[in-house]
Amino acid sequence: MAAGAEETGPARVSETDRIKAFSDGVFAIVITLLVLELRVPEYHKGGLLEGLRHEGASYLAFAVSFAYIGVIWLNHHALLRLIRGTALALNWINLAILFGAVIIPFPTAVLASAFTHGDAADQRAAVALYALAAALMSAPWLAFFAYLHRHPALRAAEVDPDHVRAQRARPLTGLVLYGLSGLLGWFVNPVLGLILIIVMIAYHAVTSEGLRAGPLGRLWGRRRG
Amino acid sequence: MAAGAEETGPARVSETDRIKAFSDGVFAIVITLLVLELRVPEYHKGGLLEGLRHEGASYLAFAVSFAYIGVIWLNHHALLRLIRGTALALNWINLAILFGAVIIPFPTAVLASAFTHGDAADQRAAVALYALAAALMSAPWLAFFAYLHRHPALRAAEVDPDHVRAQRARPLTGLVLYGLSGLLGWFVNPVLGLILIIVMIAYHAVTSEGLRAGPLGRLWGRRRG
Amino acid sequence: MAAGAEETGPARVSETDRIKAFSDGVFAIVITLLVLELRVPEYHKGGLLEGLRHEGASYLAFAVSFAYIGVIWLNHHALLRLIRGTALALNWINLAILFGAVIIPFPTAVLASAFTHGDAADQRAAVALYALAAALMSAPWLAFFAYLHRHPALRAAEVDPDHVRAQRARPLTGLVLYGLSGLLGWFVNPVLGLILIIVMIAYHAVTSEGLRAGPLGRLWGRRRG
Amino acid sequence: MAAGAEETGPARVSETDRIKAFSDGVFAIVITLLVLELRVPEYHKGGLLEGLRHEGASYLAFAVSFAYIGVIWLNHHALLRLIRGTALALNWINLAILFGAVIIPFPTAVLASAFTHGDAADQRAAVALYALAAALMSAPWLAFFAYLHRHPALRAAEVDPDHVRAQRARPLTGLVLYGLSGLLGWFVNPVLGLILIIVMIAYHAVTSEGLRAGPLGRLWGRRRG
Secondary structure: OOOOOOOOOHHHHHHHHHHHHHHHHHHHHHHHHHHHHOOOOOOOOOOHHHHHHHOHHHHHHHHHHHHHHHHHHHHHHHHHOOEOOEOHHHHHHHHHHHHHHHOOHHHHHHHHHHHHHOOHHHHHHHHHHHHHHHHHHHHHHHHHHHHHHHOHHHEOOOOOHHHHHHHOHHHHHHHHHHHHHHHHHHHHOHHHHHHHHHHHHHHHHHOOOOOOOHHHHHOOOOOEO | OOOOOOOOOHHHHHHHHHHHHHHHHHHHHHHHHHHHHOOOOOOOOOOHHHHHHHOHHHHHHHHHHHHHHHHHHHHHHHHHOOEOOEOHHHHHHHHHHHHHHHOOHHHHHHHHHHHHHOOHHHHHHHHHHHHHHHHHHHHHHHHHHHHHHHOHHHEOOOOOHHHHHHHOHHHHHHHHHHHHHHHHHHHHOHHHHHHHHHHHHHHHHHOOOOOOOHHHHHOOOOOEO | OOOOOOOOOHHHHHHHHHHHHHHHHHHHHHHHHHHHHOOOOOOOOOOHHHHHHHOHHHHHHHHHHHHHHHHHHHHHHHHHOOEOOEOHHHHHHHHHHHHHHHOOHHHHHHHHHHHHHOOHHHHHHHHHHHHHHHHHHHHHHHHHHHHHHHOHHHEOOOOOHHHHHHHOHHHHHHHHHHHHHHHHHHHHOHHHHHHHHHHHHHHHHHOOOOOOOHHHHHOOOOOEO | OOOOOOOOOHHHHHHHHHHHHHHHHHHHHHHHHHHHHOOOOOOOOOOHHHHHHHOHHHHHHHHHHHHHHHHHHHHHHHHHOOEOOEOHHHHHHHHHHHHHHHOOHHHHHHHHHHHHHOOHHHHHHHHHHHHHHHHHHHHHHHHHHHHHHHOHHHEOOOOOHHHHHHHOHHHHHHHHHHHHHHHHHHHHOHHHHHHHHHHHHHHHHHOOOOOOOHHHHHOOOOOEO
């Protein structure tokens, strides 16, 4: 199990495996912790149903954030398929990606609270916070692709440099458009901002296996084992 | 570790492994998070025992939901043995299955609260909510079997198409009978509805390794390693 | 990855692996969730240190339960080394073992609360509850050894039947002596009961790798990889 | 999967694998649980943004502790690469290391609370508590290196005894300087103490792959798979 001095072999595989296992653990926990924000409402005898109905925004926020973390997990999944080894800097970039995922329950709870108990100003603040978190979360993905581009030795054998370069478009889009969602939610209308956030999550869902870059489409094709 | 261009080999196995690991992580977390609903009751000096006794419904709700998630885990276990590869759509169906498992602590807490602090109307609402969650949870299982039926290339080599078809009966039964439990709990008697829910959980426990489909019984026989 | 029809090979190993992974996940989560019971005390400006000191019982309860779950994990570790395959009944016995581990944060929180805010009656109730939970937790371990004894095909190749039989002594001791701790704590003195509980945890720590059964000592010897 | 009587082979590897998996699970959970300390602030309609701003200390405490646990994980990562097998004593030393990681959310919450709601005395107490936890946490690392030094059979084949000896310097530095941070925070200024804590975390981040010990630098070089 110890790292061998040689560059190849089972030890190397084990090393990326441990990053995968740790990351998957974090994603699994954070997607599950979301449920802790669904609280039994305060109610008087006979008022439970009414109380539950009042919490509608919490359920929506829960569902959106569940899908969002699912999307991040699938994207991360595809991300780690690009590498065959790791390095200290890459470990830290990965921790920054996980940081972005781990905080999601917090803006989710703020969002649910603002749409349940707050007024329009609170909703604007909550949508802007969610969008800000999502935008900042895109930055370490950019760093990951940039690092991988500069260190070809870490790239998995089958991965085309052009493919790695092409992927930068997605976190850049995320950075810009999540930022825009926040501005939209803050200056125009919180519900519009929220809708753009949901559209962006759907965009990342659809492209989770990577943007096609010509000849590489084959590799990212439908069936994988 | 990177996905190979070829359809077989270790990369494929690793891919389904990562879904298994992620799913197992989610199940392990959600079955453990249930304990957070067991709270030390409010009590005055000398009143702890009395306070604990008053929380009886919480303990029952905890035990039922623990068994329920255990059942889902065993079923999911058997489910993933049917596939030899995955695809983006299957990943999303799997996430929908996990969504169903992840929310369980919430209707559990509502149920415990209604039977501890609520009246008959609250109990009806809580049983209906639990049943509704359980019924909806059956839908992605149906989708999984349907998808696998239409994409035979993803089926594990030893798995008989008839076996996959036969399994659809279980989530269908779940959808119908959990729905019925909710109606029973809402319109007739919450305790009756709850009993039917428990019967359904026991049904899924007993059939967790799949309904026998003739020649396939051998494969699903008792001993497995 | 699908289960093969044959009795040996990688599929078998993968099957017990998934139980190990799920169990380890549960242990890892429950040992970590304990920290959630350590709450920042209520305090007025300048009173934080005093507030923290007042929570001494919580820290002790946390440390004891952390060690307890660590002990259970090590014991479980050794337990799963005894098997080479699994079966539906064994899966359920394992879930019952996990159930015992998962509830620990609850009696821990009750114990901490009773020794911080309660009187002698509350402490008696809390110690009795902790001991009851620990005693009941021993039952599925007995069932595990009994099942394995009756189904030799599931035993790992190197494991001596006498060794399996010898292990039954430990959960039996647990059942009896944890029960006794509860009676001692309830009828005589809660602190005495608590001390006996701690002694029992230490006993299980020391014997976690299994009681020596003559010729098998070699197998359970010190170094293992 | 059962432990073989022989000293080498897959069983050995599986044994250290299970410790890795358990430890990674604990790290993944505790780094994610930190988010539970980020609570939606109490606010009146229209006051959400103001309320969020008031919680600035919580965000900082969250970020510092996230980085801290990330650092511990990377260090632990490198630690387990040093061994090829385990032993009961080593398992307990590892549990003590995990204990140190698991408690971090508690001093983090105390720190956040003191800098949000407390006065200078509370801040001194909170910084001293955080530093004390960090200092004590270094002790089992020392024990790990000492144990490994005395039991060369557990060392991974490629690991130089001098390397193991050289590593003791890090937890010793931690023990002394985290202790000093606490004294500084308590007797001089809480912010100064906090800054020294952050410097120490950065030190452990930079040296996470082990201090170079001459000829071994090659082994710990940049690229690893």
